Amino acid sequence: MSVTLERPEVGTVAPDFSLPDVYGKRWTWSEFRGKRVLLYMWASW
């Protein structure tokens, strides 16, 4: 059974979140407001 994934659309506000970096420092998405950001999602495998 699969659920429909909701994806934010172009033209809408990017969702806020908080994540640590690979050195353990915590960041919040809203810190980058005022800057142009390319968010790249990947995995090591």
Add this chain to the structure above:
Amino acid sequence: MLSVAMDGGGVEQPRAFVEQFGVTFPTFLDASGLLFRLYGFSAVPNGVYVDEAGIIRFQLFTGFSVDREDVVQQLETLLATPSGDVPPAPTVAQQSFEVEVLLEQAAANGDDADLQLALAEACLQESENARAAEAFARALELNSESANAAFGLGTALHQLGQTSEALDAWGRALEIEPDNFVIRKQIWRLKHPEKFYPVVDYDWQKVQLAAEKAAEGRA
């Protein structure tokens, strides 16, 4: 430029990549798969371009690459657009990401699956793995179709050294989202580490995927 590693297996491998390639921008670690929930994707690599006002201007899921000319062209066009005045931030309720605040909120709203999930993610990020596992389990109980909750539960259990329980939880996540390649690979990494270290065996992955899809009756 920001990057997010969707790795539930620990920080070592993504950090090794960052150091090997001398990456100068922040690289986040999303061990609970929270971006699955926020961005609704089932594979990587993905790219999302956001302007000064926090508005999404371009996104490409699965197959994002700066080696693709069409991608580069679209990004260059966006980057060449002059900045306008940044409009005020839309008024949305300020979300907290602090464990202590979320604990109080979750206690006061015991049936709110999203709050449990937010609490669990915050705990996982603070390496409070037992508390994270508990909150992910509660979130999954409240919303049995949350792949994010099941995936996060698996990651927390994996961190706690409970391998078979972790595999059960990741297996549940994959049942919820059978096409989620990130979840499937996480299971493979735990079951077949020799196919991932020291070199990732992509040919093996193709054969394995075909075999599993056939077994799942989805070939």
